[in-house]
Amino acid sequence: MTNDHPRIAVVGAGLGGLLCATALHRYGIDTTVFEGDPGPDHRDQGGSLDLHEDTGQAALRTAGLHDAFMSLARPEDQEVREYDHTGRLVHREESPSSSSRPEIDRTALRGILLSALGEGGVRWGTPVRAVTPTPDGPARVTLGTGTVEEFDLVVGADGAWSRVRPAVCDTRPFYTGNTLVEMCFTDVEEHHPELSRTIGRGMMIAVDRSDTEHVLIGQRNGDGIRVYIGLKAPQDWAERASLDLSDSAAARTHFLKLFAVWHDDLLRAIREAKGPFINRPVHRLPYPHTWKHNPAVTLLGDAAHLMPPAGQGANLALIDAADLAGAIADAVTAGVPLGRAVAHYEEIMQPRGAVAAEQSARALEQ
Numbered sequence: 223m224t225n226d227h228p229r230i231a232v233v234g235a236g237l238g239g240l241l242c243a244t245a246l247h248r249y250g251i252d253t254t255v256f257e258g259d260p261g262p263d264h265r266d267q268g269g270s271l272d273l274h275e276d277t278g279q280a281a282l283r284t285a286g287l288h289d290a291f292m293s294l295a296r297p298e299d300q301e302v303r304e305y306d307h308t309g310r311l312v313h314r315e316e317s318p319s320s321s322s323r324p325e326i327d328r329t330a331l332r333g334i335l336l337s338a339l340g341e342g343g344v345r346w347g348t349p350v351r352a353v354t355p356t357p358d359g360p361a362r363v364t365l366g367t368g369t370v371e372e373f374d375l376v377v378g379a380d381g382a383w384s385r386v387r388p389a390v391c392d393t394r395p396f397y398t399g400n401t402l403v404e405m406c407f408t409d410v411e412e413h414h415p416e417l418s419r420t421i422g423r424g425m426m427i428a429v430d431r432s433d434t435e436h437v438l439i440g441q442r443n444g445d446g447i448r449v450y451i452g453l454k455a456p457q458d459w460a461e462r463a464s465l466d467l468s469d470s471a472a473a474r475t476h477f478l479k480l481f482a483v484w485h486d487d488l489l490r491a492i493r494e495a496k497g498p499f500i501n502r503p504v505h506r507l508p509y510p511h512t513w514k515h516n517p518a519v520t521l522l523g524d525a526a527h528l529m530p531p532a533g534q535g536a537n538l539a540l541i542d543a544a545d546l547a548g549a550i551a552d553a554v555t556a557g558v559p560l561g562r563a564v565a566h567y568e569e570i571m572q573p574r575g576a577v578a579a580e581q582s583a584r585a586l587e588q
């Protein structure tokens with residue numbers, strides 16, 4: 223490599239990988255972004271995110287994209303409602319008038335990052351099979367086709383089941399004992415007006431205090447509503463119940479039975495769900511998650527510190543990416559080896575990830 227033009231690969235065009243590539247692009251440093259999906263619209267990107275001032279939003283400022291974010295954000299959608307299983311509203315927080323955590327749909331946020339990176343910024347349909355560091359040299363990236371390419375630095379931004387992680391450690395995510403089953407609703411004002419009223423303008427959680435194994439969580443999105451059925455259950459819960467989740471009618475019957483004592487207003491989500499019912503087992507990495515520093519390979523976001531969903535994962539992926547990009551840019555400017563940037567970044571990222579992972583694990587238990 224020449225220090226002016228380091229060869230950097232970012233594996234994964236999720237929020238973290240894209241922000242890293244975009245911020246580096248802004249610093250005048252090109253990257254190769256490998257993404258396994260064939261295109262940006264290949265799969266549903268998931269529900270809304272609220273971006274925190276000191277992490278997600280700070281990262282977008284670094285990449286020069288905060289204004290673009292604010293133009294699509296929904297600060298009005300931050301209400302929080304808690305119901306008990308009888309349908310009684312036990313707690314309500316209205317959306318704050320000045321918001322420090324505006325919501326945005328993932329697809330919209332990813333769109334902002336993709337536009338900033340520009341046409342051709344991502345090598346779609348290019349899954350990475352493995353990454354192999356070489357002693358004191360570049361890292362080899364083996365693509366799904368078997369082709370091998372060399373880079374001075376490989377950034378693993380490839381999420382929970384990272385193919386880059388095994389290059390630095392042998393840790394694997396484990397199942398937390400919790401599963402979310404996701405249901406999506408569009409055209410809610412026309413087809414699901416009562417459900418929409420129950421959820422309100424933000425997030426809704428419904429719990430039965432005498433039953434810690436089932437919960438309903440609703441979330442307002444820009445284009446509709448998502449409701450999650452939370453289950454404390456073995457990972458093979460559906461097989462044990464002889465339930466084929468792709469059979470939506472059978473799934474509805476199963477869940478209505480499971481929540482039989484709950485109020486009808488809350489059960490509307492299950493009754494009105496057309497399907498698909500999407501099974502999302504919740505996995506996490508142990509915390510603190512550290513590895514022996516390798517100057518040519520590092521991780522960010524879920525690849526580095528997968529944690530249960532409690533509102534922090536995407537925010538951390540973004541700030542990890544911004545911090546790493548900044549450290550790389552400083553190293554390039556100072557003419558020092560990239561490995562120093564990686565070490566500096568990991569010193570900040572790993573403890574930060576561990577704190578958030580512990581908080582998220584606690585939140586899940588509660």
Ligand SMILES: Cc1cc2nc3c(=O)[nH]c(=O)nc-3n(C[C@H](O)[C@H](O)[C@H](O)COP(=O)(O)OP(=O)(O)OC[C@H]3O[C@@H](n4cnc5c(N)ncnc54)[C@H](O)[C@@H]3O)c2cc1C
Binds near residue numbers: 239539
């Ligand atoms: C139900 C749910 C709700 C959540 N809610 C929130 C929330 O409200 N707030 C919040 O902050 N976080 C939330 N999270 C967590 C958040 O989604 C993740 O932490 C975040 O998406 C991590 O971003 P990432 O860029 O690290 O990884 P990802 O978003 O997983 O992106 C990884 C990318 O890498 C690609 N990839 C994977 N393997 C390969 C490969 N071998 N080669 C090439 N490409 C590959 C994938 O296709 C993907 O595009 C939630 C998670 C879940 C499951």
